[in-house]
Amino acid sequence: ETGVTQSPTHLIKTRGQQVTLRCSSQSGHNTVSWYQQALGQGPQFIFQYYREEENGRGNFPPRFSGLQFPNYSSELNVNALELDDSALYLCASSLTSGGGYIYEQYFGPGTRLTVT
């Protein structure tokens, strides 16, 4: 069984630039969630994708957007980067049942984004 993988591991960008982070789901999972974790804080929910559509979103502005592909992998895009976007970005995959229940989430190792 392959776990959740993320790329790249580390990334340095300049304020105002755009960034794309990638995530491959654990096999058998059909749902992907993204979280932002600032230093010293717990992860904060950004959004969730199921059936290639966003079906849940936390308190993040529209410049945070995403995609889910037919193979259930996902991308997180952040436009107009700000210094406060510096954080560990975590992807988690899970299984959504036919009845809509979302089972436990399994996290990847994260991408460390630094905005200068």
Place this chain on the structure above:
Amino acid sequence: DAKTTQPTSMDCAEGRAANLPCNHSTISGNEYVYWYRQIHSQGPQYIIHGLKNNETNEMASLIITEDRKSSTLILPHATLRDTAVYYCIAAGGGADGLTFGKGTHLIIQP
């Protein structure tokens, strides 16, 4: 998600049982109690979850009080590798993600 309250930090001796408490007095009937842990700079690791019955797996046991207002995660024989931040989360399995608080920093002492 219901709010959870955990101690900021705890110590436990290696080889002893580590008991991590969590208060979730506003939990609703359809919300599960989930436990995750995060070792420094790694992604959170799923440990266990339960609704109202006690649960056990190869990593830990979860004891939920009858009124479901609190729970305890038990690591039966703690090792140094169990040093981590442990998060208790009450969530309904919907599309609004997991709400992480600050968790409990568990330090296993040799």
